[in-house]
Amino acid sequence: MELTRAPFMPENPPGKPATWFTEYHGPGTGLTMKVLRTLYSAKSAFQEITLVETEDFGRVLLLDGIIQTTERDEFVYHEMLAHVPMCAHPEPGNVLIVGGGDGGCVREALRHETVEKVTLVEIDEMVVDCCREFLPGIAGGLDDPRVEVRVEDGVKFIEGCEEAFDVILVDSTDPVAMASPLTQVSFFRKAKRALKPGGLYAAQSQGPVFEGHRMRRITRRIRRVFPGAATYLANVPTYPGGIWSFALAPKSRRTDVRAKPRALPPDEKTHYYSPEVHAAAFTHPPYVAEILG
């Protein structure tokens, strides 16, 4: 990752340029953030891991220079990836999370009283270690006794696992390089086999503004394997276009994933998710419906 410098910022006194990081969403569009300091920077066997403290979004985790999560807006992505499937399931007990080494989805899944076990399968141990140290508010749930953290390849894990899950959440990086196998039909078939009857699969499925082609491709592959799959949307301010999509796919096509969701325990306060948001998130603007086809 390059930390670019933008010395023309009005708030930077002359001769004292601040460090700015820019993530490019398209050839001519980027989100730029003022970086106060870099807390962690390392190259693992899989990717470059960078943890920076920013002016507006708190601490930000970058993998290969792409924003994965920020302290300020992580609640949107994690609540929506976890609670929509978890609340669509009548009694989620055994949960598998593939990727998501920051622990955000684990934290949210644990808020459901029915959960007995959460297995996190993350390929890159250095991501887990970095987040445990620098993002304790996100990674804190990893120490819960109900959680098992396994450092291994999610594809291999799901091929070999003898367990069956009520809910499988795939919290992966963009579907290039390392994460590409997690968006293939062969993986979706294995995930479907690893679900209990009545089980639900959910995954981030890219955004419609800059990644429409990826969103369409991934969604079509998921639907080939899970004919009952549906797409829902959320506003993630730091993701390209500010809007992100998720696929919710039931093992049985007869499961209505848009049925009235089960409620979270009343003392579990959420900031983005609510039963009303759950229902509204499945509504697509016509331009999004057109991408999905």
Next chain:
Amino acid sequence: MELTRAPFMPENPPGKPATWFTEYHGPGTGLTMKVLRTLYSAKSAFQEITLVETEDFGRVLLLDGIIQTTERDEFVYHEMLAHVPMCAHPEPGNVLIVGGGDGGCVREALRHETVEKVTLVEIDEMVVDCCREFLPGIAGGLDDPRVEVRVEDGVKFIEGCEEAFDVILVDSTDPVAMASPLTQVSFFRKAKRALKPGGLYAAQSQGPVFEGHRMRRITRRIRRVFPGAATYLANVPTYPGGIWSFALAPKSRRTDVRAKPRALPPDEKTHYYSPEVHAAAFTHPPYVAEILG
């Protein structure tokens, strides 16, 4: 407006830096766009007007360096500001638009068969002229025989007008300087008087991510005058945080602005608005509900 240069872009060949424009949303956050050329740049009596051609968003109108509208995503803002109130009204005939010199709201309002007259009151004639020349796809409706373009101060117009309107849309810049009077209680009272019985007032009301304080203040003022007011949301990719809010305020508090909307004529294809999006847009994530109080 400054067009800043970011010479560290990987896609810029060495020695040939492209021109990039950055709009700052907070002290440490910005949206940056690659500018291919500047088509128009002038200082009117009210503001700096800049029209640039960008790599990803087509032509972009900037007022005092703030993105107002882009060819690529203008449909979201204009469809949502116009069609939610227009479809919530049983028979909008006489429409007033304050601000909105680009003509986008006029274009959308004209798609309703019941509309007999649209009055656009824009303070800055140079904005209208610039958009007529460089954004014909947005401004084209201004030449419709049902449209009257008046170059004058919206506050003074509404004080002196003898007409009454079915729908008033306020499409203003951010509530600072020139646009500040359009967010005052005194203006809302005048607008309420200028509505026919059953009439509806709508306005952009800022975004929750970076302008939460403004959104809260404006919404509270609107509610003081229009007790039946409600807030709706839309994803505008080029606005701060990618999420924007609008107030829909009925003259009579007994009007249910969330009732089933009237349909647009079937041959009027929209890209963001739909009756389902209309209904879903009034759902607020808890963090937004908290801002609104």
